[in-house]
Amino acid sequence: MKITIAGAGAMGSRFGLMLHNAGHEVVLVDGWKDHVEAIQKEGLKANFNGEEVIVKLPALLQSEVTESATSDLIILFTKAMQLEKMLNDLKPVIHEKTKVLCLLNGIGHEEVIEQFVPKENIFIGNTMWTAGMEGPGRVKLFGSGTVALKNLVDTDDAKKGALEIVEVLNSAGLNANYSENILYAIYKKACVNGTMNGLCTILLSNMYEFGSTTDAHMIVENIVKEFAEVAKNENIEINVSEIVEYIESNCYNCKTIGLHYPSMYQDLNKNNRLTEIDYINGAVVRKGEKYGVPTPYCAFLTALVHCKEQILGAK
Amino acid sequence: MKITIAGAGAMGSRFGLMLHNAGHEVVLVDGWKDHVEAIQKEGLKANFNGEEVIVKLPALLQSEVTESATSDLIILFTKAMQLEKMLNDLKPVIHEKTKVLCLLNGIGHEEVIEQFVPKENIFIGNTMWTAGMEGPGRVKLFGSGTVALKNLVDTDDAKKGALEIVEVLNSAGLNANYSENILYAIYKKACVNGTMNGLCTILLSNMYEFGSTTDAHMIVENIVKEFAEVAKNENIEINVSEIVEYIESNCYNCKTIGLHYPSMYQDLNKNNRLTEIDYINGAVVRKGEKYGVPTPYCAFLTALVHCKEQILGAK
Numbered sequence: 001m002k003i004t005i006a007g008a009g010a011m012g013s014r015f016g017l018m019l020h021n022a023g024h025e026v027v028l029v030d031g032w033k034d035h036v037e038a039i040q041k042e043g044l045k046a047n048f049n050g051e052e053v054i055v056k057l058p059a060l061l062q063s064e065v066t067e068s069a070t071s072d073l074i075i076l077f078t079k080a081m082q083l084e085k086m087l088n089d090l091k092p093v094i095h096e097k098t099k100v101l102c103l104l105n106g107i108g109h110e111e112v113i114e115q116f117v118p119k120e121n122i123f124i125g126n127t128m129w130t131a132g133m134e135g136p137g138r139v140k141l142f143g144s145g146t147v148a149l150k151n152l153v154d155t156d157d158a159k160k161g162a163l164e165i166v167e168v169l170n171s172a173g174l175n176a177n178y179s180e181n182i183l184y185a186i187y188k189k190a191c192v193n194g195t196m197n198g199l200c201t202i203l204l205s206n207m208y209e210f211g212s213t214t215d216a217h218m219i220v221e222n223i224v225k226e227f228a229e230v231a232k233n234e235n236i237e238i239n240v241s242e243i244v245e246y247i248e249s250n251c252y253n254c255k256t257i258g259l260h261y262p263s264m265y266q267d268l269n270k271n272n273r274l275t276e277i278d279y280i281n282g283a284v285v286r287k288g289e290k291y292g293v294p295t296p297y298c299a300f301l302t303a304l305v306h307c308k309e310q311i312l313g314a315k
Numbered sequence: 316m317k318i319t320i321a322g323a324g325a326m327g328s329r330f331g332l333m334l335h336n337a338g339h340e341v342v343l344v345d346g347w348k349d350h351v352e353a354i355q356k357e358g359l360k361a362n363f364n365g366e367e368v369i370v371k372l373p374a375l376l377q378s379e380v381t382e383s384a385t386s387d388l389i390i391l392f393t394k395a396m397q398l399e400k401m402l403n404d405l406k407p408v409i410h411e412k413t414k415v416l417c418l419l420n421g422i423g424h425e426e427v428i429e430q431f432v433p434k435e436n437i438f439i440g441n442t443m444w445t446a447g448m449e450g451p452g453r454v455k456l457f458g459s460g461t462v463a464l465k466n467l468v469d470t471d472d473a474k475k476g477a478l479e480i481v482e483v484l485n486s487a488g489l490n491a492n493y494s495e496n497i498l499y500a501i502y503k504k505a506c507v508n509g510t511m512n513g514l515c516t517i518l519l520s521n522m523y524e525f526g527s528t529t530d531a532h533m534i535v536e537n538i539v540k541e542f543a544e545v546a547k548n549e550n551i552e553i554n555v556s557e558i559v560e561y562i563e564s565n566c567y568n569c570k571t572i573g574l575h576y577p578s579m580y581q582d583l584n585k586n587n588r589l590t591e592i593d594y595i596n597g598a599v600v601r602k603g604e605k606y607g608v609p610t611p612y613c614a615f616l617t618a619l620v621h622c623k624e625q626i627l628g629a630k
Contacts, residue, residue: 202517202619205626213625215618222611296537296611303530304518310528311520 001168004029004071004093006086007078008036008059010131011103013044013139015075015174017055022172027069028059029090031082036061038137045138062089069093073165076102076113080279083109087116099161101149103127106276107190108283110152120158123165125149126186129174148179184238187231191243194227194280195220196251197264198301202308204269206261211252219297220244223281226295230284233291268305272314277305316483319344319386319408321401322393323351323374325446326418328359328454330390330489332370337487342384343374344405346397351376353452360453377404384408388480391417391424395594398424402431414476416464418442421591422505423598425467435473438480440464441501444489463494499553502546506558509542509595510535511566512579513616517623519584521576526567534612535559538596541610545599548606583620587629592620 001024005016008028020026028044030036039059046053060069062085071093078086083104094100094117101123102109113122129145147169151158162178169176179185196207199219203210210216221244228238252258267273281298288295308314316339320331323343335341343359345351354374361368375384377400386408393401398419409415409432416438417424428437444460462484466473477493484491494500511522514534518525525531536559543553567573582588596613603610623629 199622203622203626205622209626210622213622215621215625219615219618219622222615297615300534300537300612300615303534306530307514307518307520307525307528307534310530311518311524 001025002070002072003027003168004069004074004090006062006074006076006090007082008039009077010133010139010141011127011129012075012077013046014129014131014141015077015172016057017044017046017048017053017141018172018174019168020055020057024168024172026057027071028057029062029065029069029086030059031062031086032136033061034136035059042137047134047140047142049142062086065089065092067092070095071098073168074098074100076100076104076109078104080104080106080109080276081274084112084115087113091116097121099123099165101125101165103147103149104279105189105193106279106283107186108279108287111286119153120151120155121161122152123149123162124152124186125179125182126189145175147174147176148182148185149176150179150182183231183234183236187227187236187238188243188246190280190283191224191227191238192247192251193262193264194284194298195223195247197262197275198277198281198305200262201265201268201275202301202304204265206259207251208254208258211248211258216252217244217248220247222297223301226284226288226293226298229293230287230291230295233287233293264305268309268312268314272312274309274314275305277302281305316340317385317387318342318483319384319389319405321377321389321391321405322397323354324392325448325454325456326442326444327390327392328361329444329446329456330392330487331372332359332361332363332368332456333487333489334483335370335372339483339487341372342386343372344377344380344384344401345374346377346401347451348376349451357452362449362455362457364457377401380404380407382407385410386413388483389413389415391415391419391428393419395419395421395424395591396589399427399430402428406431412436414438414480416440416480418462418464419594420504420508421594421598422501423594423602426601434468435466435470436476437467438464438477439467439501440494440497441504460490462489462491463497463500464491465494465497498546498549498551502542502551502553503558503561505595505598506539506542506553507562507566508577508579509599509613510538510562512577512590513592513596513620515577516580516583516590517616517619519580521574522566523569523573526563526573531567532559532563535562537612538616541599541603541608541613544608545602545606545610548602548608579620583624583627583629587627589624589629590620592617596620 005012008030036059043054043056127147132140151162166176282302284298320327323345351374358369358371442462447455466477481491597617599613
């Protein structure tokens with residue numbers, strides 16, 4: 001199968017490498033010039049569970065994609081804010097049967113993807129695999145993981161397409177499953193990110209510190225309620241108190257992950273980078289407008305993070 | 316007239332000194348022991364428009380107030396969070412005709428005062444006088460100012476009481492006026508504080524920096540809308556776009572006050588003190604609950620400031 005990895009960072013490189021090794025025609029596409037050139041010159045170098053490997057994989061700068069790289073399956077691994085530009089650059093390789101699997105964090109990406117691909121060809125999933133970037137052309141791939149995915153529209157053909165993608169991924173040992181509940185899982189993860197990420201970023205705190213405040217419960221509950229109301233309009237039932245309890249018993253625990261500063265905190269406060277808030281709480285606001293659901297907590301939090309990005313001059 | 320200054324900080328000392336000089340029987344009451352003892356031993360020392368003055372004024376620690384200090388007029392100048400305790404300590408001096416004039420910043424103080432004094436005896440106002448604390452027993456009083464006030468309930472007797480207070484204040488040169496619009500003025504000031512204070516405190520920015528962000532307008536508009544909805548239930552008409560424009564053209568101007576960090580920012584981020592958020596945005600939330608008006612922006616901002624107070628261990 002002709003597979004395009006759109007966004008060949010750490011995780012994209014993992015999928016590309018494993019699918020290539022399984023015999024598929026993989027092309028890596030990315031916007032980071034040094035990384036693409038390193039792979040073109042010397043191949044993709046990986047520390048693969050302790051073993052040094054070099055894989056000669058075709059890599060393309062996304063601005064240089066042409067029709068010759070036509071694709072049966074595009075796996076999306078970009079940062080959320082790079083998604084639209086990537087799909088625009090991939091237009092030459094998208095034909096009417098090209099399937100697109102979105103494994104990005106956050107929610108609402110289908111609204112972007114739908115502008116480039118018919119809904120029937122869009123598949124949504126998430127992954128528990130991990131991967132680390134070590135420099136241009138070089139990644140570190142340890143441990144094991146899984147992929148769960150589902151077709152976006154509920155037709156027999158679309159489901160058949162999802163099962164085909166599962167098969168392809170499993171041919172490469174990626175432990176994929178078709179999952180009816182994947183949208184629930186994606187929303188649940190988005191609830192965690194939609195509370196911990198923005199709040200700790202604004203309050204300059206770790207999750208334990210935030211969770212120790214008297215007002216944490218009220219804030220988290222109100223945000224999760226908005227996610228749930230929006231999800232209801234997509235036929236996804238979110239049990240608010242269950243999710244709030246999940247967050248409180250996991251994220252605030254200072255013996256496990258409570259002392260961790262969420263990725264958004266690191267992006268903005270440490271690395272002065274723009275955040276993905278528009279694809280977490282901001283997506284809930286857009287969906288809320290579409291469905292007529294008020295989302296003041298998500299709107300205010302999104303706006304506060306925007307303010308902070310601008311005050312700090314993040315890029 | 317027997318006048319109790321409840322909260323004898325900089326501004327209370329100014330009013331006490333000027334009313335004393337005009338021949339009224341003034342007693343200063345405060346909770347700061349060093350300050351009260353300094354006044355008891357050496358009198359209140361003031362740099363009064365450049366002239367050094369010492370005034371022998373009775374001063375009492377609020378915990379030591381007894382019936383012997385019975386009061387015709389109590390002027391409230393405490394910090395908002397100290398108001399209830401002060402009124403509790405002043406119970407011995409309050410008789411059925413004691414008038415109470417509230418000159419605190421923020422809104423909703425009448426809800427506390429009503430627990431101690433009949434509504435007919437409560438008067439609300441604000442002041443443009445300034446004053447600075449220089450140490451225990453010592454203040455700096457420069458420039459001129461005004462006072463505007465009004466009775467809380469609209470009866471003839473209450474209005475008569477308000478006019479009497481105006482006369483007393485004017486006997487001391489305090490430039491007082493009876494003002495039908497005082498509640499509008501108080502709400503307008505609260506809108507400024509209810510946006511700039513909390514937002515700059517949370518975003519660690521000055522007003523110009525905040526005002527330069529693309530999301531500032533939306534946030535400020537939503538907060539002011541909540542103030543306006545609540546005020547409407549008290550028969551006060553607030554023109555949202557007029558107030559938003561007032562804030563935007565005044566507070567964001569880097570050539571005038573835009574580079575200023577609001578007092579709440581200084582209280583919390585510089586001096587690690589608890590803020591007055593409960594008596595600005597928090598008061599709107601309580602009033603909103605009472606009137607059935609949703610106030611998510613004020614509630615979220617109040618909660619975020621609470622979180623920050625607790626994370627920083629403010630006292």
